[in-house]
Amino acid sequence: MTQSGSERDETVNDIVEENAHAIGQLIDLLENLPGNLYRQSFGQRKQHVIGKHVRHIIDHYSALLSATASPGALLDYENRDRELSLETDRRAGANRLSEILQTLRSRFSGNHANELAMLHTSDEQGQVVTTSVDRELVFLASHTIHHMAIIGMLAEQAGLEVSAGFGVHPSTLRYLQRQARGMSESA
Template sequence: MSEQQDTSCLGSLIEENRLALYQLQAFLERLTPDLYRYAFGPTGRQSLGKHVRHILDHYDALLAGAVAGSIDYENRQRDERLETEPELAVVRVAEISAALPGLEAQRSATLRLRYPVEGASDSLALATSLPRELAFLTSHTVHHMALLGMMAESLGVDLPEHFGVHPSTLRHWQRQTEEISQERRETA
């Protein structure tokens, strides 16, 4: 893919992320604080809130890194209030969603991704691009939303339609539906 094609998809990638965040916000609005903080697993280290905070940390790292020219997902803010206060998480999701279109101004920025390697004296500085990082965040977010969905369902929480389903899967399902419809029209 050429550099021009690479950045031409930026708006679509931003919108994919905003859609995931919209779904996350709708999910959060259904949760009580007790459900949000509920401790899962034998050690109690997992909660809906911890996964949400993790997702939001990654967006914060991208937004800060896009301006600075260096993205570091390893050294995140980790605001623990986002793990325990669902109403604060809802506000932060809305803020991030509103900030994402501003990345258009960084369309041609040269970006580096800081990535620590065990045993190395310093982190690697990998060349990356805004579209690549937005594609990563879509997958990362939807992956954690799928985990959130499984956890929430075990607590009896109803999920928004297609919650935790990657856009590529939704496109696949759409193509399958269209193919079935076409086959039915041809055999009718």
């Protein structure tokens, strides 16, 4: 399926805004989250930490932004910074997410180079695969929402109220809206 330039720009803007919506929800949660909860360990092995999930999300967006900042650079999700301050300081996490949000909107809203090469490592063997910025933005939206669902569950376990749409994929929200419309129409 081939899209005209303006149709592709509109589609990319929608994908960017899907990422922006998720990041915005996460920033809002972080602004209301007690700092100690951001660093609190959950689970029997104490390995689940909200801050680690936030840092992981940031690392993935940073990888895409780094790869798209220099022509010919490889996207590499495995070789991440894992900056400790982003998983221990909620304000640092929220600030970095705000920066990422601004960069996504400025770099990818409208016309941009779409072709991208990604380094994928399997069994210690690296291979370069072809992908696209658009495809990676779709991946990052789903990846972010997946981690937000875990963050939301951890926050709720600690007694924090989380909005009903937090960590819910847009496709699920659209499905629920269609179900609600169908039920109201049949009533």
